[in-house]
Amino acid sequence: DVKVTQSSRYLVKRTGEKVFLECVQDMDHENMFWYRQDPGLGLRLIYFSYDVKMKEKGDIPEGYSVSREKKERFSLILESASTNQTSMYLCASGSQGNQPQHFGDGTRLSIL
């Protein structure tokens, strides 16, 4: 079975901090994705990567950056955390093409 592991289930940070969310997948998938999920808004794509060192902006990239130095690892970075970035963050991976994505259990991030 595909396993997508997110480094933390719950995280509390302060405004202005630089925050790193880590995601690792064990299925050699080319594509990796970061979403945020908010009540009433569903899942929204922040960034995705289709190869090592490659990244593409999703629908809501402002305030975020990403890093993919190795195929199995995709990091989401909040450069200067703000309270409106309090959310559930979900990482996913998938093979090439329009294939199903496999999700981690999410990180519930609170910015105080």
Next chain:
Amino acid sequence: SQQGEEDPQALSIQEGENATMNCSYKTSINNLQWYRQNSGRGLVHLILIRSNEREKHSGRLRVTLDTSKKSSSLLITASRAADTASYFCATSFNYKLTFGKGTLLTVNP
């Protein structure tokens, strides 16, 4: 945006009944996928239907796709309490998924 929209937003049924959820979308798709999310967990892929398919089955799940109406439906037959979850449709195009806001299904024992 080609975001899918699920209908209804919430559905409450008794165990053993069938549950039907609908999804509408706006633009072209390569395929349409349905996912389930249990409370506080990540999404789990249920079924994928390609744009040239009209119906697909997987166990107690039946999915239909009508590309002329840009709509899909997910039917869960003989529901169980364990089916209680949020269900999302997602349209796939150019390697990206665009999710709807989901239907919260509650199956009462």
